[in-house]
Structure formats: C-alpha cells, structure tokens
Amino acid sequence: MSSAILVVGGGFAGLTAAIEAAELGHDVYIVEKTPFLGGRVAQLNKYFPKLCPPSCGLEIQFQRIRNNPRIKFFTLAEVTALSGSKGNYTVQVTLQPRHTAAHAVDLGFFASGLEGEAVNDFDFGLSTRKPLYKSAPFAFPSRYVLDPKSLTAADKAKAASCKFINLNEEARTIELQVGSIVVATGWKPYDVTNLSNLGAGTVKNCITNMQMERLASPYGPTAGKIVRPSDHVPPRRVCFVQCAGSRDQNHLNYCSYICCMASIKQCFYVAEALPDAHCDIFYIDLRAPGRYIKTLDKARASGKVSFIKGKVANVEQIEGDRVRVQAEDAVRGEKLTLDYDLVVLATGMQPSLSQENCPLPLPLDEEGFVMGGEEAGIFAAGCAVMPLDVTRSAQTGTAAALKAVQTVEGR
C-alpha cells in the first residue's frame, strides 16, 4: 500500500493537482513527457481576460515545487507500464536522456556556438533552435536539454569536450509505488493539415492561434513583433477564423471552449502593437461565458474588431502573399470574399491521448477524452477530460487532487 500519488502530465492541471496534494502532506511524483514543466500555458503570451503573463502563475507554482521536498518530478518521462490496483500501483516510468548535468549550469554561451539547427516545436515551426536549448527563459527545470539528433559532426566533438554534457547518457527505467493517479495529459492543437479548405497549413500567411501566441510573445520568434511570416511586414488587415476544425463532425465534434476568447485576446495583441490594424472575426456563435462577456464588450467598444456571424468556407493564398477568405454572412445570407494580410485559424484542442497508446487502463471516448477511471483510483483533470480554460483546469486539478488524496487515505 502506498500513500504516494502519481501525476501524469506537468501542465497547469497536473502541476496544480500535484502541488495541492503535496501541500496536504502527500508524496507526489510528476511525470512529464517534454523536457520542461508548464505544458501548453508556457507557450501562451497572455491569459484572457486579464492579459497577464502565464509565467507569473507558473513562477509561483515552480516556487511551490522548489520549496516542497514532497514533490519529485521527472521530465522527458513517460509511463510505460502499470500494474497493481487502486491503492497499490507499481508504475514503470521510462526516462529519456537529457544529456546535460543534473543542476543549473548556464550553457547559453556554449549553445550559441553550436552549428546545428532544428525546427523549434515550441514556436510551432516559426523558428529554429540550437541542439542544446531551453524552451523559454522561464523554463523549469532551468536546465538545458540536448537533442543529439540535431548536432553536426563538429558540434559532437565540441559537446564531447564539455564537462556538463554527457552524450552517452541512455534512457533508463524506474519504478514508482503509488496509491492513486491523476491523469492530466492535456491537449494538442488540432492538426491544420486536416483542414484542406482552410489551406491545410500551406498558405504562407495563414497561421494558427497557437502560432499567434508565439508571434506575440516577447520570447517568441519575432521577439513579440506581430508580423506576417512571409515577409515580416506588420499586417493591417487580420482575419480570425473561429471553429477551425471544431464543432465539426468531420473534425472535432465539440467546441474547444477557449477559442472565441483567445481570438478576442489576440485582437487586443494586434490593437496594442499595430494601432492602424483592423481585425475581423468570423464565428458561428460567440462564446464568452460568464464574466468573460466583459472582455467581448471591450473588444466591441474598441472599434478595431468586426464580428461577422458566418463560417469560413475557403482560405487561399493570392498575389502578394495575401490571403483570400471566402465566407458566408449567415445573417445576411451573402457570400463574402475578402482579402487579408494575415489569417489566424482558431484551431481547437485535441486531447493528447487521441490516437496515442495510453499505458493506463483508461476508458476514452471516440475523440480521446478520458471518461471514467475513478473506480480504479485514477482521476483525470484538465483538458484530458474536456476542453477548458486555465482557471477551470486549475479547478479540476484541485478537485482531482482531493479524490486522489481520499483514495490513498481512505483505505
């Protein structure tokens, strides 16, 4: 029997669950697949509705982790096997090598001297990164990670001589004993290549909402300048396409909860950076639940955003790398053809477990959301269950922590 708790996923829901349980006196293990904690929110520039930086809340969470010996976290780690039962699980975790020292050494200078470059997934392909990198300045743990695949031969020789790099480090497996499990595996942006009518990712100046977050971020590919990817020119006419792949039986059969608010927020990014720019938002329904409606009011009052009820039928690249949008004004019943400098697809959230082999005995629905698992002492939180915003992710993370704690205490 173990009173420890496993949290799978180190995004905001997982961090919240782990920290809240640990602050009740439980040993908690966080298993995170990527090299850093923080999950999707680390890639966001600001949160709606306050337009405050996600790193602000993450810093507090990381402080709580740093100061709490009960929390142990593993990055580059995945659960590869699970045995036992509620109250008494043995979890096998496979740790991929980080290839760098297990403490904070500033390898920034060394990294900048390497030749290799790889596509930066953190920026959704809008930039490249060095083989030795941190995802963001506030990345936690604040330790570089080495991706040996993108090292050149010369880099390899250099890396071999650095005493804080170990090219020979290998994957290893550990076992953890836990009594209950919180699954907070989160979400991934819906793959735009599935959206053939919206350019399928091939239209140069048609980006996704997550790419827009990176463009607006001071740590992003353009140091926060909102520009067209093709020529780095600031756009004057920007279009947001809501429900790009959401609320659609051919793609995601649900609403992704945050996209309306995210686009409104991104209109504020544009308005602040580019006072002359104007944004159009094409939507099916404007979903600004609860007090978020005040943010919608603010966007309406700004005069810099037009809202058009109607679905976008087609997006294509035209002369000058502009983007032509064909849409229907649902109220007037008119077909519209409009040209923009930049188009942002408000793509939705797909559960990370969709089309993945999940080592946990979890019932998933057809889209990959967790449904159930409680009887086995496994509690899902955050966007693994349904699309949520940050505050509701924190809410469900806290709730899952309670259930996980009850499971290990109520024996």
Add this chain to the structure above:
Amino acid sequence: MSSKIGVYFDAANIGGGLDVEALAAGVKAKWDSLVAVVRVFPVLAEQAQSIVKDIEDNGLDGVLICGASPRQDVELYRFPVLTERVNLREQCVLSYEDPLGNGLVPGQPAPELLVQLATDYINMGVVKLQKGSLPDSAALEKGVRRILVVGGGFTGLTAAAEAAASGYEVVLVEKTDRLGGAVNNIPTGSPLQGPWEDKESTNLAERIAAVEQNPKITVYMSSTVAKLAGQPGQYTLTLNTPEGEKTLEVGSAVVAAGWTPLDPKYMEAMGLGVSPKVMHAAEFGKQFLAGKITARRIAFVLDTTLAEEAAAKQKAEAEAEAQAAEQAAEAAPAEAPAEGEEAVFVKQNLESIEHLRYSNAVNSVGMLRLANTVCEKTNDVTQCYVLYKDMVVPGILERFYRKMQDRLGLMMTKADVTSIREEGDHMVVSCENTLLGMDFDLDCDLVVVPTGLVPVSAKEAIMQFEYRQGPDFPDLDLFDGYLDSNYICFPYETRRTGVYAAGCVRQPMTLDGCLQDARGAVLKAIQAIECAEHGVAVHPRSGDRTYPVFNFVRCTQCKRCTEECPFGALDDDEKGTPKPNPARCRRCGTCFGACPERVISFANYNIDQIGSMIREVSVPKDFKNEGPRILILACENDAYPALDMAALQGHTWSPYVRIIPVRCLGSVNAIWVSDAMSKGYDGVMLLGCKYGDDYQCHFVKGSELCARRMTNIAETLNRLGVEPERVEQFELAIDEAHCVTDMIDGFVKRIEQMGPNPFKAM
C-alpha cells in the same frame, strides 16, 4: 542570528573573470570569526554533501551559497540551518555592463566595478544571515478538523459529502428549510460525464439522503452564520438557528451560498413581471415539476438585448438624476464620522442587469435542458422554440447541444428578439436577423426568459466575519459581487484565508462545474486546517514557517498594520493594539511595511536585516569618478525573476545598482529608503507588480500600497532637502525582461544628471 557561517563559492556559476579565490579570501578577512568556513568549489552542485559535513563538523548555523540565482537548484541546497544565496551569476556577472554600456570581454579579468559589485552582494549575504534566524513554530496545538459548509444546494451537498469522505466532520448550514437549493427546481440535470450528450439525473434525493445519514455531517436547517471569529484551525462559529444562537468550533469553511434570481424589475422589457405568460427559467422548472405547465408552444428567449437596453437607458437616467442631486447637495455635504468613531458596516447591493449577462452559458445549457424535458414528457407534442443571439454552450457541452438539435419538438434559430408582448390570449415574440432568411413574429403560449444568477455574496455578508476589517469579503465589486478569485491560475484564492468559495456564488456554472468546484474548495479548506496545525503558510508562500512577530512595547496603536493587511489577518483590542492571527497570515510582510515604529518582524525577514544589508554596501564618496549607487528593492515573485531572465537572455544593466529582493513591495518600509539616503545612495528604485483592477500582485495590494506610501516618502525626502525624484516605483511584470535595461539604465542616467545625494558627504 547566525554566528557561525559557512560561505561557499560555486565557481562554475560565477565566471566573468572574477577571482573567486580572492573574493573568498576577502570574506574571511572581513568577517573573521563570524565566517567559520569559506570554500571554493569548481562545481558546488556536486558538493552539497561537503556542506552537510561542514555543518556537522563545525557547528555552522548559517550557509551562504554564492553562485547562481536563488531560484536555481533549490532542491540541492536544503540544509537544516539558515541558508541564503548570493546571486553572483544572473544579477552580477551576466548582467554586468560598464558605465559606457559595454558588457564583459571574455577571457579578461573582471573589471574593478564588477569586483565591487560581487563583494557588496557577498557582504550583504553575510549580513542577511547574521540578522536572520530560523523561525520557531506558530503551529496550533490542535486544529479543529471540522469544516463549515455554508449552503445546502448541489455544491454545498457535494462539498459536505467530500469533506466527510476525506475524514473531516462537517457543519452544513442551510438558510431555508429545504436542502437541494436551486436543483430542487430542475426537472433534469445537464450532462455530468462522458459522452456529455445526455441529460443526467441530478440524483438530488440520494445526495440529500447521503448527507443526512452521514454521521460526520451535522445539518442546521433554517440557519445562517451569525459570526465567524478566530482563524483557520480554530474558528469560533456562531449560528442563528431556529432554536436560537449556537456556538461551534470549526477549522475552515466552504462558501456555497449559491444565488438568487435577478429581480424581475430588470427584465420588464422582456415581459417578466408584466405578463403571467412570461417566466424565467428557474421559475419555469419549478412550475413544470409541479405539473402546472400546460402550454404547448413555448418560446425560450436567450437574447437578453431588450432587458439590457432598457437597463442602459434607466442607468443613464439615474446617473443624470444623481448628478443633479449631487449638485443640489453640494451646499450641504454629508457629515463625516467623527474621529475615532468606527464606520458602521453597510452591505452594498451589487445586484445588476450584468448578472443576467454573466449567466449566459448557464442559461443556454439550462434552456436546452428544459426544452428537452418538456418535449420528452409530451412526446414532442409541445413545440419549443429556442431563440438565441449566441448559443453559449462552451466546450464539451456542444455535444449536448448537437443532440438537442435532433430533437423533433425543438426548433432553434439565431434571432434578435425585438419585442415580447401579449396579444389576446397568447404571446408574440418578434424576431429579426434570423437564420431563416426572414423576420417573423412567433406566436406562443408561454415565453421563458433567462434567469439571472445573482450571487448571494452580492447582497449579503454571508460569513459575518468578526474581523477588524469588517464582516464581509473586501473588494467584491471587482468581481461584480461574485465571491471569485482575482487570479486566473488560483481560482480558490479569497482574501480571507481558510474560507473558500464554490459553485454559483463564485461564478455562474453548470452542474458539472459545481461538482468540481465543491471538491476543489474542500481540498483548500482541508489544507487550511493542516497548514494551521503545522504552523505553515498557505499559498502563495506555501510551507513558510515564519510569521510576523510583534514587539508590542513600542506599538503606538496607529492601526496601520491592521488596516492595510490585504488578508485581514490582524484584529485589534479596544486600544488598537494589533492581535495577530498567524493562521490567517500569508507572510507577505505588508504589516511591517506599514509600521512606522518598526515593531513587526519575521525571523528571516525583518526591518533591521534589510536595513543592515542596505548599509553594508560600500558607497563611494566620489560621485563623479566612482559613479552613483542605486538601491533596487525588487518584488521576489515577479520583478526579481524578470531580472534573472533578463540577465540569462543577455540583457545587461548599470553596475551601480544593488538589488535586494523583498517578499512584496507592500513589505517595503519607508525606513529602508531613509537608510539608503543617509548611507549616501543616490537613488532608490522599487520594482513591483502591475496594480489596478486587474492587479497581478500575489498579495493583492502590495504595489498599490507601496505607491500610496511613496507620497509620504516624497514628503519626508522634501523635508530633508532630498529631491523626491530620487525614489521611484516601477511596474515590472514577470515577462518584461526585455524592458529591464531601459528601466534601470534610464533611472541611473536621470540620477547621474541630478548629481549626488546631498547626504553623501555627511
């Protein structure tokens, strides 16, 4: 008070051409017996065991780690003695910029200004240890393991059951004579689990029975909270019950007081209260359950524009009236309460038309649910029309919406509803801009309009705190009366430690949200008891064992600390002497920032300690040749990390500044500014969070209070003949690392132009 200190240098994380051995020798020479051990390690992270051994062998009572920022590798340097870090990497070497604006030249020995900078920081670190100590305990002897749940609706019942399942006793207080709250009037519930397509039974009877039969739960019906006094772990609760007052001990509380329907007067334009054939959704549910709904054509109107426009017009008229009244009243101003007289608490009624708008999602889901139930019960003989402007069914509940679209008796369209009126024996709803390609008048027997969920907290002081700062939660107007958190990341934060809100009193939410919310709030309530028992702080300084200690001998009962504490942690006696409640305290230090007599301190953070660190800096007399010295007091939660990140990204700044992290700008005591000025510093920068309605301060008011205190500081400086411009507060968010250089170097430049502090030569 560390008296035997070990100083450790982490050479791998210093660099910059600094002669680390020389720095080490300097420490030994200066501090002599105070510093018992000085060691330089090439990679300190690999030598944590050596430090442990030194602590044991030499009886060290303080450890100073000189290397990377204190935000790095914390887990490697956990020792049983007081431990401090000197940030020689980020805020010294990496950020070093010479007075001409150039960075360091690799391979060159460190310039003199960098050596001075490092030396100052190391000496400040030693003093910090010397003036600090490990906290003793503020743990309660025994925390009361009983949780108060206010409200016996769906959220409250869930919270009570969950708290009991976690092993805690529960006191459930319900204002009415019936458990179940608003859910009593819900024929069926919205989906509570995957696949999120189907209506769900609320299982209310079972939920009520489970609570009533649970031996750990005591239910008080027709009762309200009369008084809550004390602190987490040991509150004294007084209830108004039908049998009279009842006093109980509780450890913490969950507020699930729910909502009341918006006053129909706000919705007259939609026909509510005007025609008997118009009712709001909650009332409709109630009538339906009572079998009183016979209508066969029902319009569910989600578009609330009519009510909103009427309210806007009324508001404009009322404002004009108020303005006129104000002008008339100008001659005779209201009498201010006499000095020393306590203002009587008056609950401001925050109910407004906005509550209708904020209830959009709950009503969208709710109307679909109701229409579905009606269709189901009548085999789709009843025709239901749902008229919406935006169908706000966010997230996974889209699946429920989609399923409802297939319902035979249910017709939905987007529509701007321009009038709702009675004509003969039926109702007419005029619709424009519909998706049907035409405007139309819909004839129906009954119109159902949305219910505005007005949180009980908007109209009542639910908890009746017997606190110095009054019986209610502060600043509820920021959240339109909802008992919500200001923090996106931390939804359960209230400004009253140990009391957590859940359900529709916090935000309008559907049943699935209430279920989660109840659990989350229960966890926080349990945590508050546990933390009080262990004498540690709750979020955000979770686990902090320090707490404010008062030296009452010098207290002048000025009440500033009791008034300014953002969490209302301090009560006072008749004379005004503060009465601390450590379990209510979040350890931000705002109280000691406020105290003019400097009677408040924390074991490892106090006025003398920071003052001594300020004075420890070597300030040159020769302003022209050796440059100014500028003190930066930086909020450790946001500004300080921003400085770290700026340095790691290659931003540099003037070598004339000395940075000291503070727990919050609210903890900045004016004496520190005086200390700096009398020591000869030429300027002081205060770096804190954004403030205003969307404040980012983790302690609510820190930077705002600091800004207010600045006025007093400016007056004092003026009196002393020092230009007030020498002290300036800046807002620096954690993601503004790219602004740091301009902010600091700009200030340094202004100071250089201003010339030396007139006190410098004294």
